[in-house]
Amino acid sequence: MSDEEDDIILSELNDEDLVAQMFDDLYDGMKDEIEEGVNLLIARGWAPYKVLTEALVGGMTIVGHDFRDGILFVPEVLLAANAMKGGMAILKPLLIATGAPRMGKMVIGTVKGDIHDIGKNLVAMMMEGAGFEVLDLGINNAVESYLEAIEAEQPDILGMSALLTTTMPYMKVVIDTMIEKGMRDDYIVLVGGAPLNEEFGKAIGADAYCRDAAVAVETAKDFMARKHNQGAAAI
Amino acid sequence: MSTDASLTHDGLAPKGHGRVLLIACGALAREIIALRKGNGWDHLDLQCLPAIYHNHPEKITPAVREIVTQNRAQYDRIFVVYADCGTGGGLQAACDEMGVKMIAGPHCYSFYEGNDAFAALDEVTSFYLTDFLVRQFDAFVWEPLGLSKHPQLRDMYFGNYEKLVYQAQVKDPELFEKARECADRLGLEFEYRFTGYGDLAAAIGEA
Secondary structure, X not given: OOHHHHOOOHHHOOXXXXXXXXXXXXHOOOHHHHHHHHHHHHHOOOOHHHHHHHHHHHHHHHHHHHHHOOOOOHHHHHHHHHHHHHHHHHHHHHHHXXXXXXXXXXEEEEEOOOOOOHHHHHHHHHHHHOOXXXXXXXXXXXXXXXXXXXXXXXXXXXXXXXXXXXXXXXHHHHHXXXXXXXXXXXXXXXXXXXXXXXHHHHHHOOOEEOOOHHHHHHHHHHHHHHHHHHHHHHO | OOOHHHHHHOOEOOOOOOOEEEEEEHHHXXXXXXXXXXXXXXXXXXXXXXXXXXXXXXXXXXXXXXXXXXXXXXXXXXXXXXXXXXXXXXXXXXXXXXXXXXOOOOOHHHHXXXXXXXXXXXXXXXXXXXXXXXXXXXXXHHOOOOOOXXXXXXXXXXXXXXXXXXXXXXXXXXXXXXXXXXXXXXXXXXXXXXXXXXXXXXXXXXX
């Protein structure tokens, strides 16, 4: 049998099989196929938000679980993320045009002295996929950069990332400055990065440590739900 | 002397003689042996953990703890030749608890340069290689990051870096060329810096 005969023609699949195939393609980091799948679903009348949540986020969640369980490693996750990014690039303008539901707003950045952004980028992408508006401050952010952004953007959540044990203590500098300025309790503070753990998150006064992008999304949703409940209780 | 590959994956067993046991990263084995030989420090025995723990710092503290427990009765004292090395203070805490000393600094790049000098440099966008890491570049960088299979990922990993700094412990034209080649493969500028053994020599001398 030739390779050509083995090829799956995405356009010939029904919606259910196409989404299942997109999960496989995302898992294998096949960007071109993901872009084709997204375009096909849109052409079939799927709402952009449905494509995002059911085809892309659904597939990326499997990737996240297998990374957590040691089945996939960083290179495979990066390839999957790159494929998802290709799909997101098609969906973003459509999501803006169709007014997709908004879960909340997040400002996120890697801390001062640290230029590593793979995990942070993954969290930002998955948060966007979950319906959060994300302002990404990039790398090497001093406390002033975070404060300026949260004052200007008034997000619900501040996310900080670090890969190095030498830079992760800077997260406490940011949180302590927020406390000094009396603004700490106005924001949900989530922290993450390879050398961190829950104990560290608690010790520096963050609301939560998030082990990976999937946990970050679930934690953010949980805090937003609590925030809304508190708001409702106050009425 | 063990091969670089065996130092990477297996480490180095102690000889079983000497009053002081050094527990070190396999990436420092050649350098420590050179210092021992050059200075006649025959009282030092050396056991190395697999150097690849560099990529898995969560394995360092429990492994050091186990070796200290197993060996403390056979030696007058034990000195740990690991800096913090990504353990987030965990190794220092374990050493304090066990009453053993360890070399100061955040990582070997810092103590090779000299901890004070390294801190003053504040080079956020530099990627460092030592002699050992130049020789084992594929095992420590290229393969674990999946770059042989997926070279398109290179800039996702290294896009924020500007230069590769080769901290040379010995003057070796072959390693110089290999380090330059590593910089090219990563798409980074190249800087050669002869550090010698830096703070490592004094630390071993006082062990």
